[in-house]
Amino acid sequence: xxxxxxxxxxxxxxxxxxxxxxxxxxxxxxxxxxxxxxxxxxxxxxxxxxxxxxxxxxxxxxxxxxxxxxxxxxxxxxxxxxxxxxxxxxxxxxxxxxxxxxxxxxxxxxxxxxxxxxxxxxxxxxxxxxxxxxxxxxxxxxxxxxxxxxxxxxxxxxxxxxxxxxxxxx
Amino acid sequence: xxxxxxxxxxxxxxxxxxxxxxxxxxxxxxxxxxxxxxxxxxxxxxxxxxxxxxxxxxxxxxxxxxxxxxxxxxxxxxxxxxxxxxxxxxxxxxxxxxxxxxxxxxxxxxxxxxxxxxxxxxxxxxxxxxxxxxxxxxxxxxxxxxxxxxxxxxxxxxxxxxxxxxxxxxxxxxxxxxxxxxxxxxxxxxxxxxxxx
Numbered sequence: 001x002x003x004x005x006x007x008x009x010x011x012x013x014x015x016x017x018x019x020x021x022x023x024x025x026x027x028x029x030x031x032x033x034x035x036x037x038x039x040x041x042x043x044x045x046x047x048x049x050x051x052x053x054x055x056x057x058x059x060x061x062x063x064x065x066x067x068x069x070x071x072x073x074x075x076x077x078x079x080x081x082x083x084x085x086x087x088x089x090x091x092x093x094x095x096x097x098x099x100x101x102x103x104x105x106x107x108x109x110x111x112x113x114x115x116x117x118x119x120x121x122x123x124x125x126x127x128x129x130x131x132x133x134x135x136x137x138x139x140x141x142x143x144x145x146x147x148x149x150x151x152x153x154x155x156x157x158x159x160x161x162x163x164x165x166x167x168x169x170x
Numbered sequence: 171x172x173x174x175x176x177x178x179x180x181x182x183x184x185x186x187x188x189x190x191x192x193x194x195x196x197x198x199x200x201x202x203x204x205x206x207x208x209x210x211x212x213x214x215x216x217x218x219x220x221x222x223x224x225x226x227x228x229x230x231x232x233x234x235x236x237x238x239x240x241x242x243x244x245x246x247x248x249x250x251x252x253x254x255x256x257x258x259x260x261x262x263x264x265x266x267x268x269x270x271x272x273x274x275x276x277x278x279x280x281x282x283x284x285x286x287x288x289x290x291x292x293x294x295x296x297x298x299x300x301x302x303x304x305x306x307x308x309x310x311x312x313x314x315x316x317x318x319x320x321x322x323x324x325x326x327x328x329x330x331x332x333x334x335x336x337x338x339x340x341x342x343x344x345x346x347x348x349x350x351x352x353x354x355x356x357x358x359x360x361x362x363x364x365x366x367x
Contacts, residue, residue: 008270016227023230034225038218049206055178057202061194062186107326120334124316125342129309139281140288144296147356152309159345166337
């Protein structure tokens with residue numbers, strides 16, 4: 001499992017460079033020509049990231065997430081979701097590092113528990129939806145996302161339900 | 171996005187005031203803005219590297235080769251992309267990078283795919299159907315091995331951390347196909363881009 005992720009990166013680089021050698025593409029020139037856009041693209045994302053990260057930071061600092069947790073607690077109790085997994089679910093689409101932090105708290109308090117397993121499956125099977133949308137659309141200067149956000153959040157929701165079902169039966 | 175932005179900020183201020191957490195909310199404005207710049211700047215180096223690599227891959231015909239191989243799939247999912255567009259190859263490579271857990275490579279390659287899709291977009295300020303489909307696949311977060319999660323479990327002293335691989339694979343596959351289905355469904359009912367589809 002570790003060998004797979006370890007070799008994936010060198011393999012991609014080797015395939016690209018070998019093909020270039022066979023096709024006689026000047027690799028150094030081609031690389032630097034492409035890499036030139038790196039700075040420009042990263043800087044282009046800043047306004048979009050500033051808007052979303054500030055809004056999400058404020059939201060997290062305000063205690064709104066705990067409030068949502070209290071409202072949702074009775075529903076999730078019925079679905080057999082432990083109380084300490086709830087914050088992980090709410091934070092997951094908003095901030096990847098915060099979700100991972102909350103998950104490691106759950107794991108550290110009870111590493112072999114159902115709660116740790118459920119939180120692990122939920123995090124491993126999803127993405128930081130808001131961050132991905134912001135970075136990808138921001139990089140090409142698109143601010144009208146149309147249905148991309150509802151689709152992303154609905155898929156997250158289906159993923160959560162699937163995780164609960166699978167963890168109960170697997 | 172306008173509503174989300176408005177909702178997040180206004181609710182945070184009101185809830186912060188009611189919870190007595192207003193000082194935290196105020197300081198999070200500065201730390202959030204600071205973090206935005208840090209995140210963007212941390213992308214510069216890796217972005218430059220992968221954009222460079224991808225330029226080589228494109229020049230030697232690797233991207234269009236991959237695009238040709240996966241054409242039957244792209245035709246179904248991204249009906250708007252013209253044949254032999256480099257966008258399809260970029261999408262496939264970014265997807266593969268994501269699946270293998272190479273997040274550092276997946277983001278720059280994915281952004282390159284977005285740039286290719288933007289070239290074919292009829293309204294440059296709003297998301298095309300192809301972009302929404304690509305992002306739906308991306309936000310679903312398909313991954314073969316959840317390396318970060320396993321690392322946390324190992325660190326916490328979990329006895330059998332690899333036990334989560336199978337259920338995670340099942341769930342991520344379900345979420346992935348759900349995302350594709352949703353994107354197709356919404357594409358039919360959402361207001362078309364610029365009044366035409």
